[in-house]
Amino acid sequence: MLRRACLAVVLTIDLPAAAASYAWTVRPFDKQHPIRGLFGDPRTVFENGVLAGGFDGPGFFSFHQGVDISAPDGTPIYPVVSRIAHYLGAATLNIDTGLYQGNERVFQYFHVVPIVGEGEQVVARQTVIGYVQAPFAHVHLTEINGTQSVNPLQKGHLSPYADHTRPTIRDALFENQTGLLQTPLGLCGRVEIAVNTFDMPPVPVPGNFHDLPVAPAFVRWDITHLNGAPALAWRTTADFRSTLPANGRFYDIYAKGTYENAPRFGNQQYRSMPGCYLFLLAVNFDTTSLPNGVYSLSISAADVRGNSAHFRERFSVLNAHSGVCPGSLAAPPATAPPGAEPPAGTSP
Secondary structure (H helix, E strand, C coil), rough: CCCCCCCCCEEEEECCCCCCCCCCCCCCCCCCEEECCCCCEEEEEECCHHHHHHCCEEEEEEEECCCCEECCCCHHHHECEEEEEECCCCCCCCCCCCCCCCEEEEEECCCCCEECCCCEEEECCCCCCECCCCCCCCCEEEEEECCCEEECCCCEEEECCCCCCCEEEEEEEECCEECCCCCCCCCCCCCEEEEEEEECCCCCHHHHHHHCEEEEEEEEEEEECCCEEEEEEEEEEEECCCCCCCHHHHHHHEECCCCCCEEECCCEEEECCCCCCEEEEEEEEEEEHHCCCEEEEEEEEECCCCCCCEEEEEEECCCCCCCCCCCCCCCCCCCCCCCCCCCCCCCC
8 A cells, every 4th residue: 555673682681679760771871862763663674675566565564662772882881770680582581570560570672792691780870781782873772561561761761851852744645546646635435544754853863863753652633524523533543652562563553655764675775764654544444434525634643752743634525426436445354443532632
């Protein structure tokens, strides 16, 4: 439809039960560092080249499970909490963790040249557990609570962290079997709807990832009549503010044509190229569910700290009495419709 990893040594640090927010894993500990990859960003590796139909797959697609903290190769890395270090990898060691709010909580570090031993006691802000592995120029930090990775940038976690940037919504995209529609004028039958949106890191990122985008943490949409009366209640497309969906739902959240920063297609990596973040609002929207007329599509995108952008576009529905709509997408197998969000008077 819409045309649109991580070699790692992994260290796991057990967290004591009483821990709350935690400092940065590189010096200075109490200063915000640039982050070049956010929680929930798309991770895409296409097996075929761009000119060989790479966007159609196959490939490997997942949600980014942590944050990528920019730091020069060789930078010392410290644990965010004091506990016991274990190695993960080919041995796949068991992890003996403490409890936090009733769940086991674990931190993982990727792209590390480790210097601590298995089972060694480490101390936050004091023990160097390793160095940033070349040529990655960042350390990946994952926080796991129970069985789920959680967003380290939500309040009460990685600190200090502030974000005053707002996402950007470029455009709403409508497509049917004939391809991307040039205008949402006279929509007929079933169409796919997506939004092209992105955010920028709150602290500028150095090096090859300078000025490259990140994904918003929250995207939702609704449809109203021109007088403001609801025609379709608010629906959430993506919500990475606290945790993530399973990777198997990647293309339920992102639309085809999405790719990460510096994407890889086949044997070619396009370094310094910005990613494209297309969020799938409706994979198969039946315009016949609306009477013919003009409507307003509203889209909101927000980051983990609530900075938001809003976009509105009018579209018209024109379904023929005969029921024939050239280019209409095929009806999907019968499934229960997605549930609408309860009415809310506040923006995300």
